[in-house]
Amino acid sequence: MHMNSFGSWFCGPNGFFSGFHFGGFMPLLFWGIILFLLYKIAQSIISANKANNINMEHPDSPISILEKRYAxxxxxxxxxxxxxxxLNG
Structure with a gap:
């Protein structure tokens, strides 16, 4: 098996993107979409971790918990x- 066989299968004359009229643009678009999705997934994981850390650092005060229970x-x-x-003494 040739080292170049993956490249020719994916982007070569009979490759995955060979039937598109955009030529070399389609692989760039494909990888751009993949990288964008990976970025969005990482961003959502990071923001979820930040939200959890904020909640851990600043737990609800006893009065606010009491107010929520009453409400x-x-x-x-x-x-x-x-x-x-x-609670107020």
């Missing part, structure tokens, strides 16, 4: 006011 109906007003009083 969701998990606790009633009496319990909310008592716990808020306990």
């Amino acid at each position: 969701s109906g998990e606790i009633d007003q009496e319990e909310f006011l008592q716990r808020k009083k306990d």
Whole structure:
């Protein structure tokens, strides 16, 4: 098997991109799309990690957790006011 056989199969006279009228542009477009998709995947992974790190560094305060529980109906007003009083001292 020739070292050049992959290149000729992919971009050569009878290769994958040989039927297109754009010639040498199609391989560039193909690899450009592949690189763009890899970039977007890496970018989304990095931004997800940053969001997780921010949440770990700044957890919700006890008062905000209490307010969320009250807003969701998990606790009633009496319990909310008592716990808020306990937390504030």
